[in-house]
Amino acid sequence: xxxxxxxxxRTSSSRLPTKALLPLYKDTPLIQHIINRAKISKxxxxxxxxxxxxxxDDVLCEIASKxxxxxxxxxxxxxxxxxNQAANNFKVKYFATFDGDDPLCCPDLIDAxxxxxxxxxxxxxxxxxxxxxxxxxxxxxxxxxxxxxxxESDETEMMxxxxxxxxxxxxxxxxxxxxxxxxxxxxxxxxxxxxxxFFREIFQRMPMRHEVSLESVIDLxxxxxxxxxxxxxxxxxxxxxxxxxxxxxxxxxxxxxx
Numbered sequence: 001x002x003x004x005x006x007x008x009x010r011t012s013s014s015r016l017p018t019k020a021l022l023p024l025y026k027d028t029p030l031i032q033h034i035i036n037r038a039k040i041s042k043x044x045x046x047x048x049x050x051x052x053x054x055x056x057d058d059v060l061c062e063i064a065s066k067x068x069x070x071x072x073x074x075x076x077x078x079x080x081x082x083x084n085q086a087a088n089n090f091k092v093k094y095f096a097t098f099d100g101d102d103p104l105c106c107p108d109l110i111d112a113x114x115x116x117x118x119x120x121x122x123x124x125x126x127x128x129x130x131x132x133x134x135x136x137x138x139x140x141x142x143x144x145x146x147x148x149x150x151x152e153s154d155e156t157e158m159m160x161x162x163x164x165x166x167x168x169x170x171x172x173x174x175x176x177x178x179x180x181x182x183x184x185x186x187x188x189x190x191x192x193x194x195x196x197x198f199f200r201e202i203f204q205r206m207p208m209r210h211e212v213s214l215e216s217v218i219d220l221x222x223x224x225x226x227x228x229x230x231x232x233x234x235x236x237x238x239x240x241x242x243x244x245x246x247x248x249x250x251x252x253x254x255x256x257x258x
């Protein structure tokens with residue numbers, strides 16, 4: 001049985017071009033920080049960078065190799081098929097997603113989710129109550145394979161609805177999330193210039209860099225309204241973008257996110 005963390009990243013970005021390569025602190029680009037943070041995990045058997053075959057993403061694969069992790073190159077737009085191919089290639093049974101624009105995604109939550117999904121044999125774990133960017137999803141490769149069989153679109157950026165709204169899969173909420181991390185007015189994902197300013201300020205104040213705990217960052221943000229508000233005004237834009245393209249086609253019909 002193999003579990004993994006899939007770092008999902010590509011250099012193309014409409015809102016903040018080449019953000020994966022932008023320096024987050026000192027000479028450390030965002031993607032290097034993400035890799036270093038993912039490697040903290042104790043329950044993942046391997047960390048795999050999942051990117052595209054586009055030549056612009058060659059640099060991401062070079063960084064992955066130098067960092068001692070695997071990489072897989074798949075379709076540009078079809079994130080689900082990219083994951084599916086990576087899972088098959090590396091014989092992964094369960095994986096947690098670590099988006100390449102979430103510098104504070106929590107390794108402890110990822111580890112808890114990998115333990116939970118194997119123990120309970122569910123297909124899809126999420127945590128709806130924590131801040132955007134603190135944790136994403138943990139998925140069984142069997143469920144992913146089924147989704148790739150039934151979907152009729154290659155545009156799968158907003159992929160969760162295939163798992164959550166088809167009625168085909170066993171879903172679960174991530175257990176054991178500390179109350180401190182729930183329902184906080186913070187934005188922890190990097191999509192806009194304001195987000196880059198926000199994270200650079202955090203890492204200037206938090207010298208542990210990739211090892212910084214999410215709880216300590218939340219403490220900092222709750223104590224400093226000015227820091228918290230650098231980028232929170234962008235959350236509405238982010239949620240609006242996430243809500244688009246959630247009317248998706250599957251074989252035999254359509255589904256729409258609830």
